[in-house]
Amino acid sequence: MAIRVTLDRxxxxxxxxxxxxxxxxxxxxxxxxxxxxxxxxxxxxSTLNALCRVLDCQPGELLSYEPSDNDAELEKAEAD
Known part of the structure; x- marks a missing residue:
């Protein structure tokens, strides 16, 4: 999956x-x-909101997008 959770960091x-x-x-x-x-x-x-409140962070600090090979295949299929 292309969405990564950076909670550990x-x-x-x-x-x-x-x-x-x-x-x-x-x-x-x-x-x-x-x-x-x-x-x-x-x-x-609601969970994301609670995490951001407790950790004093923005949602973008918890989640990141990293394209994967699967994403490229899906994009190509959608274009056809």
């Missing part, structure tokens, strides 16, 4: 554990772990 910068974040945001440790490892398929805006 932000947690390191903030010197915060995933457990601490889970308690402050009100999201289970399991769900944050899925998000952190890039296995999540979606994120609720």
């Amino acid at each position: 932000i947690l390191l910068d903030r010197r915060m554990s995933l457990t601490d974040l889970s308690e402050k945001v009100g999201v289970t440790l399991a769900n944050l772990s899925i998000l952190k490892t890039g296995k999540a398929k979606a994120i609720r805006f």
Whole structure:
């Protein structure tokens, strides 16, 4: 997937554990772990809002776009 979650970097910068974040945001440790490892398929805006509030960051600091080979194939298929 071309969307990358940079939660691990932000947690390191903030010197915060995933457990601490889970308690402050009100999201289970399991769900944050899925998000952190890039296995999540979606994120609720309410969760994104809570993460940004607690981590004092912008959504763009948590998410980045990196084109993948799959994206190029999809783009070509859409053009045909």
